[in-house]
Amino acid sequence: MEGEYQVSDVDQMWALGRSFAETLQAPEVVYLEGDLGAGKTTFVQGVVSALGSEAAVVSPTYTLVEEYVTAGGCVHHLDLYRIQNSDEVEGLALRDRCDNDSILLIEWPERGIGALPFPSWKVSMRYRDPGRTVGVTRR
C-alpha cells in the first residue's frame, strides 16, 4: 500500500481509504497530514466503512475524538486542529486507547507532538489541480 496516489475526486479518496483499511492490522497508529479540506476525514470514512462499521463518520473537530467499533478493531478518530497545546492531548487518555485491538487515525498530529504514540503509517495529502496527491508510507 506504500506509494503515491493521484486522487481526482471524493469517491476516489473514499476508495483509497477502503483499500488502505485492508492493509491495517490492529494495533496501528496512522498520522493523517494535509491542509484543511485536503481529504483526511473523507479518507477516514473509507477506512471505517471497509472495517465493517455502518456508522456515519463525522469530523471530530469539536469533540477531538470519535470512536467506532468495527470488526477490525476499535477505531479512534482524532482531529487535533483545535487544540492549543499538546497538554490537551493528555486529556484524551490516549494510553488507554492504545490497546492491541485499537486503530488510531489522527488528523493534525503535528499539534500533538510529544504527546502522541509513534505512527505505524503516515498518510500525507496535497492539493493538486484537480484533486489531491496522497502519499502513504510505512513508518
Ligand code: ADP
Ligand atoms: P479534511 O478532513 O482534510 O479537512 P475533508 O475530508 O473534510 O478534509 O474534505 C474536505 C472537502 O474536500 C470535502 O468536501 C470533500 O468532499 C472534498 N474532497 C475530499 N477528497 C477530495 C479529492 N480527492 N478531490 C476533490 N475533493 C475532495
Ligand code: MG
Ligand atoms: Mg477533517
